[in-house]
Amino acid sequence: MFEDFHFASIVVSTIRNAPVLIFAALAGLFAERSGVIDLALEGKILASAFASAAVAYTTQNPWYGVAAGVAVSAALALLQGFVSITQKGNQLVAGIAINIAMSGLTFVLAQFFYQQGGRTPDLGQARLFDVVLPGTAAVANVPFLGWFYGHVIGGHAVLVYLAFALIPLVHWVIYHSRFGLRLRACGENPHAADAAGVNVAATRFMAMLIAGVLCSFAGAYLAIVQSGFFLRDMSAGAGYLALTALVFGNWRPLYTALGCVMFGFFSAVQIQMEGVDLPLVGRIPGSLIQMIPYVVTVIVLAGLMAKSVAPKALGTPFVKSR
C-alpha cells in the first residue's frame, strides 16, 4: 500500500510548504507580542503576492518583485498601526477590513493590468530559482545522502533558507535583545513599560513595521517561488493558518515555527493521501485532513492539551495614564 505514499516527497514538500506559514506567523508574533492583534496577515500576504508578481513580471527581475512586496505590505502594516495605535480603533475590525479590501483590490488590479481573470502572466525566467549547493552532482548517486543533500538541505529558493534562519533570529530578538524586552513589556503591561520610559506607541509601530516586512516574504514566496504567478485569493487562508500556528505555539517563536512545520506537513500528507487506500479506515478525504490544524488548535485553546496564554494587553489600545 505504501508504493504511492512517498515519505521522501512528503519531507521535501513539508519544507516547501512551511516558509509561507513561518514568515506570516513570525510577522504576527512581532505584532501580537507588542499588543496589536494582527488579523490582517491574510490581506498583507495577498497584497504582497500581487505586488511582487506584478513587479517581477514587468521588470523581469524577482528581486524587484520582492522589494515591491515589502513596500506594499509594510505600508499596509503602517496603516493598520495608524488605525490600531494612533486612532485606538478596533484592531480586529481593522484586520478584517484590510483582508476584505485586499481580496477585492488585488483582483481588480490584476484584471485591469493583465486581463487574465485576476491572474498575472507566468513569471517564467523571473521566478526565484532553487539554489543548487556545490557538490550536489557529486553525491547525487549516493543512496539517502544524495537525496538528503540535494533535496532536503539544498535545492530550495533563498527565501526558504531565510525562513528557517529567521526562527532562531526572532527567538533571540524577542528574548535576548533590548528591543525584544521592551516589545514584550508593551504587550504584557504597557503602563509599566510607559512608566519605565518606553515609548509604547513607537515600539508598537516598530513591531508593526517588522511584521509588515516579514509578512511580505510570505506573499513573495507564494507568488514568485511556489507558483510563478499571482492568482486571485491565492493565500487561501494561509494568514489565518499562521495565526492558528501562533496561538498553537503560545506566542513563542520556536513552538510557533514548530506549529508551522507541522501544518506544512499536514498539507503535504493531504496531497499524498488523495486517493490512497489505507488499512482499516480506507480513503481519508483531503477535506478532513485540512481540518486537523484547526481542530488541534481548538483543543489546545480549550486547555485540554496545553494552555495557550495570549499576551495580556493584546487587543487593547494604550491610553497613557495621567
Add this chain to the structure above:
Amino acid sequence: MKTTELPRWATALLLPVLNLTSALLVAALVIRLLGESPLESMTILVNSAIVNPEGLSYTLFYASTFIFTGLAVSIAMKAGLFNIGGEGQMYFGGLGLTLAMLFFDASLPAWLLIPAAIAGAALFGAMWACIPGYLQARRGSHVVVTTIMFNFIAASLMNFIIVKYLIPDGQQNPASRVFLDAGAMPRLNAWLPVLGDTPLNVSFLLAIVALAMYGVMVWRSLWGYQLRATGLNAHAAHYAGVSISRTIIVAMLVSGALAGLAAVNSVMGSTHYLSLNFPAGAGFVGIAIALMGRQHPVGIFLSAVLFGALIQGGFDLSLEKPNIPQETFIFIQGLIILFCGAMENFYGPAVLRLINLGRKG
C-alpha cells in the same frame, strides 16, 4: 457651555455619514484611476439598484440575507462578543435546512415543511456557535480565535459532507439535489407583479420581524438588559447577579441561530439546493453591517440595504464597465468596514471642536 461628549445625533448620524462618505471617496478615486468616471458609475449603480423596481427587488433580496447576518454579529456584540463565525454558522444553517428538506419535502405540506426547514437552519447555526460560546464562557478561550477556526472547520467539513453524502447519484456538480416545489419560499412577486421575475421572498418579511424582535428583546426585556450589562461591564453584571457564562452561551446560541437563518433566504428563496460555499462572504458582510448600523435595528436595516444595493448595482455596473468588475465592491466593502468600523471616531475630535466653536464658551 463646552461639551466633551458628542451629542447623540452626531454619533448616530453625522459620524456614520462622514465615514461612509470617506470610504466612497476612496472608492471613487480608485474608479477614477481605473479610467472610469465615478459620477457616471454612481448613476448607473443607483439606477440599477434603487430606481428600477426589479433592481430594487434584487437589492432587498440580498439585503434579507444581510439583515440576518448583521443581526447575528450585532447581538453577540451587545454581549461584548465578537462573533466572526457568521460565515460558518450560516453554512451549517444551510445544512440543517437541507437535511429537513431532503427528509421531508416529499411527505410534508408546504405550511409544515417550510417552518421545519427554518427551524433546522436556526438549530444547526446555533449548534455551530455553541462550542465557541461554551469555550469562551467556561474555558476562557477567546471567541474571536475559536470562531475563525470554526469557519475553516465548517468549510472543510461541509465540503466533505456535500461531496460524500449529498451529491445525487450520477451527478458531478458538488451540490445537493434540487428541493421539490413545496420547499420554495413564496415569492413576493405573486402579490406585487411590478417586482418582475425576482427572487425577493417571504424571508424579507421574516427579516423585518427579526429586526423588530431584536429591538424589543435587547432594549425592552430583562434578558436584553442582562445581555447589555454583560457587554458593557461583565464584572458589574456579575456583581449584580447576572450569570456571565450563561449569558455568553445564550448570546452565542442566538447569534448562531440568526446566522443560520440567513441561509433560508439564499437557499430556500433562490437556488433551492445546497451548494459548495453558498454563503459567499455574507457572514463577513454581517460584520460590516453590524458596525455601520451601530447594532441598532434601523441602522442594521439601512446598512443591509446599502450592501444589497452595492451587490446588485455592482453586478450591472460590471456588465457596462469591464474595468469595474464585481470584485471592486469587495474592495469597497473592506473600505467601509475600515472607515465605519475601525476608524469610527476618526472625525470625532474635529466634529466636537466644531460644535464647541458654535456654542462659544
